[in-house]
Amino acid sequence: MKAIRLHELGGPENLVYEDVPEPEPGPGEVVVRLRNAALNRRDVFVTRGMYPGAKPDALPVTLGSDGSGEVAARGDGVSGPGEGEEVLIHPSLYWGDDLRISGKDYRILGLPEDGTYAQFVKVPAENVFPKPAHLSQAEAAAIPLAALTAYRALFTRGGLQGGETVLVPGIGGGVATFLVQMASAAGAKVFVTSGSDEKIEKARELGAEGGVNYETENWSKELRGMAGGVDLSVDSIGGEVFDALVTLAKPGGRVVTFGATAGPVPKLIMPKIFLKQLDVLGTAMGSAREFGEMLDFYEKHDLHPVINETFELEEATAAMNHMEEGKGVGKIVLNIPA
Structure with a gap:
């Protein structure tokens, strides 16, 4: 072969x-x-x-x-x-x-x-x-790999509920598109970031409410004005973005991480985490049970x-x-x- x-x-x-x-x-x-x-x-x-x-x-x-x-x-x-x-x-x-x-x-x-x-x-x-x-x-x-990663991040680890606000930084990659699709199908209000306005528009087609270009100055303030506080962020970027996600989180919010393409977090102000009672959760891939649940979710909502x-x-x-x-x-x- x-x-x-x-x-x-x-x-x-x-x-x-x-x-x-x-x-x-x-x-x-x-x-x-x-x-x-x-x-x-x-x-x-x-x-x-x-x-x-x-x-x-x-x-x-x-x-x-x-x-x-x-x-x-x-x-x-x-x-x-x-x-x-x-x-x-x-x-x-x-x-x-x-x-x-x-x-x-x-x-x-x-x-x-x-x-x-x-x-x-x-x-x-x-x-x-x-x-x-x-x-x-x-x-x-x-x-398989990307959708399973997204499903576990949103539901098993992130505990997503309908009506919550979800932030997906760095729309464009495989996992990010699955995150937008599934969170939107579950009834969440989804926002994204990207360095491309075209990718933000594509995210809207997938169900996102909107997004901001992270190349602009003070993009996190712009996003807060658009989305308000965030219940759940799902991050694959790390770096300086992670601190922005902690800042944007509502009290009692969650940040789920499965990657760090931008490298280590250079500065993390810990009181933002403990004073707001945040949950910071790691995730990677998922089990056979979650894989079956993810396929059922895709069929139920007729997602492609x-x-x-x-x-x-x-x-x-x-x-x-x-x-x-x-x-x-x-x-x-x-x-x-x-």
Whole structure:
């Protein structure tokens, strides 16, 4: 089969499109014939050795956490979707029994196990879910990692309730678009920030009430005038933005963080947290239970993910470069050859 493999660290330019043996399912495992895969920033970080476990001795590896297709083969003792049925893959492997935290064996598909940038992938049977009927294969492939991250951040960790005000800084990335969609569908008033007025307008199309351009001076004051206080902020940026989110929070508000693309928080005034009785919560990915709940939510509200751009599997390097340029809104999807 064809696959995109990383043999040497150093960036997306080191990806190789090559032939590898097709996987065979063992007991409790399923092989999925992939139709589409989707990119995540995790994949770029892996190519540069900037992700836990991304070391020379872990290579070669097939990247990719998100994928959809059909069941091609099942090992002994497997129930669930049968051969030929359309499925998508839950990328959190071996989460464990505790919904609060992942277990010691937890990892994400695509390192160390071979991932979805290939014609076939092998996963535990419990990580294969029926594809929602209202989604295309490309749309289904765009969902898993980012939508699961967003769902857990909003509902499990963030405790979102209808009518609350939600702030999503940095609209444009995959998770951010899912946050806007789901929070709006749940009845929240959603506001965003971006360095692009076009992306703010796209967020309105997804259900946001409005947003501000963070390139403007005193953007946080402008946002307060627009939204008032914020009940729940979901942050992937960190840096100076995090302190602004604490300032914007209502008394008793929550800030959920799942990333820090802008680096460490340089200055955090602690009294803003304890005097306002704020909850600061970390989150990452999610469990199989939350993955099923997220799919049910998507079906109930007839939601469709936003697809930024589509590339062929052999164009994975170009796709990663496009993602790093930060152009457009939504997920980047790969077409897998038949």
